[in-house]
């Protein structure tokens with residue numbers, strides 16, 4: 001009871017959500033994650049490129065998608081789903097197999113496709129839809145304003161066409177994430193997942209070729225999300241969900257203190273096992289007991305900008321802070 005949280009209008013038994021990854025595309029793993037205490041799961045993204053690839057697999061027009069596919073495979077190499085029908089069928093299976101909420105995740109190419117697949121996902125019974133808005137800058141002619149405007153139009157349109165709650169999973173690379181989120185707020189987005197984490201190219205120096213290794217996150221990568229959540233808490237209605245680099249109860253408590261309603265975990269459960277979740281839940285619960293907190297509400301956002309007396313909280317640049325406090329090594 002004391003770990004209960006509300007996410008996008010849904011009541012969750014705790015804030016531990018499993019983010020999109022290949023394991024949430026397997027019923028056996030989903031059951032293990034639910035048994036270990038996960039309060040909700042996000043299915044792997046349905047990528048429009050994959051749908052096209054399957055459709056045109058033996059067709060010449062497949063070449064039109066070469067670039068897009070390369071990018072998608074680079075970002076999420078192990079995503080399993082090929083066709084939309086398979087995805088929707090799996091979503092229904094997951095809903096039947098689990099007692100916890102099941103969120104779908106979508107990344108499409110055109111506005112029509114976003115709407116088309118979002119509607120199908122809603123019909124198939126998803127409890128909510130995470131919009132995987134990933135974009136990697138590769139065209140110098142497109143301004144950030146153009147890209148953001150296009151993304152806002154997609155979210156706006158989806159919000160008016162579907163009724164299930166919508167969250168937006170953002171890239172960490174906006175010039176001003178806070179401004180973009182304020183614009184999403186005006187649309188009425190229910191949740192913000194901060195942040196997505198991309199796989200990026202490396203170079204094999206022996207073979208002198210580009211490689212795309214699958215690297216899980218490190219346990220230090222949560223601080224950008226924590227800071228952004230700390231700055232946003234209290235100024236947005238949508239729930240703030242921390243993602244990326246959450247590997248310990250210590251970091252999870254930090255993002256809750258900054259104002260997160262929930263966390264999404266992926267690398268940790270892969271590196272260890274679904275059972276690692278049990279330990280984390282226990283540790284957060286023990287910390288709450290030690291501190292005398294009977295609910296998450298009792299301390300959520302306690303160290304957000306809104307609740308801190310320091311006017312420079314989360315704003316002072318780290319170098320200045322170190323200099324002022326004479327902490328330079």
Ligand SMILES: Cc1cc2nc3c(=O)[nH]c(=O)nc-3n(C[C@H](O)[C@H](O)[C@H](O)COP(=O)(O)O)c2cc1C
Nearest residue numbers: 019020021044045076132197217244245265266267
């Ligand atoms: C193998 C793998 C596949 C992933 N596939 C997706 C995906 O389909 N859609 C998505 O939005 N994120 C995907 N992600 C990103 C994760 O959901 C998560 O945001 C990221 O791994 C950061 O969390 P972590 O530090 O706990 O791993 C994937 C991550 C991994 C490791």
